[in-house]
Amino acid sequence: MIQDGVIPLAEIDSLSKEIECIMCLNTANNSRMCIHCSVIVCAKCIETWINKQKTCPKCFHPVQETDFVKCRLVDKIIEFIEVVKSNICSNHPKETPRVYCSTCKKYVCFECIVTDGQHVDHDYKYIDEDYRKIISLNHKLLDFLRKRRKNNQDNLATLELATQMLLNDHNDNINHVNTVQQTATVLIKETQRTFDNYQQKKQTYVDVIKIDEMIIKNIEQRLSESQNLSDQEEILQILQEHIPSMKIQFSNHINILSPKGW
Template identity: 30%
Template sequence: MSSPNNGTATVETLSEVFRCFICMEKLRDARLCPHCSKLCCYPCIRRWLTDQHHQCPHCRATLHLHELVKCRWIEDVTSQLDTLKINETNKQKGEEKDKCELHKEKLTVYCQSCSKCICHQCALFNGSHVGHSFLPFDDIYKTNLSIVNEHLGKLKRRHVDLICLAQDVERNVENVKIARDERFKEIINIMQTIQSKLDEQFKIKMDALVGKIIN
């Protein structure tokens, strides 16, 4: 049977592979020995080799700085391992929250009298729950899920109604704009017609006045 900590153990094992064999810490600016393929930090191996040690500290083969292989991909791997560690830690914390603080058992029963989730041992043997009414946790989950889905369905329908209403408002606004533009054109045409008639009447009167003056 697999242990709940297997995931964390696997991540830790992988992390050990990607540790510097000199300082035993997470690799920084990783380099690889071309003779034994061991990984180490560049600052660590540089210090080792510059202190008159022209040998790999692991395999003892002759080694110089320029022979070291730079491993750019190591940073991506260690970054992913850090993310996995965080995820595993959060997962374990979540699992602890789903367990009874007293018996460390999984919460499987809902006490209706206390309005709280408890484990089966609390329901059977804990004196504080004597005479209380219980429901299986799965039933409570399904009931609440059904209620949530029902409300979600109502919200979706309301959302559709609001979209339709917004579209109607947009159409009405567009119709109002069109009617306004048409009315404005009508007013301009009327004003131009009136202006034209006034100009014509003014010309007739001016011609008549000039004729009288000449005569």
């Protein structure tokens, strides 16, 4: 039950359980839902499962991969939970973290300092509202980068499988074209062109994934060490540079955060 506008941590944890993948028991990543029993799974988990089994892991109904559809509601719930948790003190679920403890490198609430006596002798700074809004925005952008990396990794895996299938088909074709040299030449050239195209795309995905991994590692470190609004603004600028299509949308958001007269 929501009290004073605060959602109890127990209810958040309970909600998190509802969107767990029944296969890996983690929060569903790129969620899919069975059209027969509505069970939630990760896209990668069910893809691996269906390659070996042809039944739903929950209801055992005969299925194929298309029987597990994208569940946008689950993705929205996951995003909601992440935002809510960022506004809840891990030690006092009814309190909002308003202080950054430089000694422990974590966000704490006043109860942690006053009631529990923790962090009293530590170095800490108060968090202003603009800082809180920008850090929430940065976490959302970081999540976007993680999803983009995951999507590119999935695309790379699909491309590698397609490449292997192409090579297998190519070998089969070679075995049948010894007596038809002209046809063989056409097939070889077409296969080579397609293979070269796949290799170029594969290298593109590899390069993009490496860049995203470097960005994510850099941003995660900066977020863990940030202590003030300017740090978060710098992080936001870095993120926007690497997500061009999101720049206009989030620049409008920042204009709302900026004090009048800036």
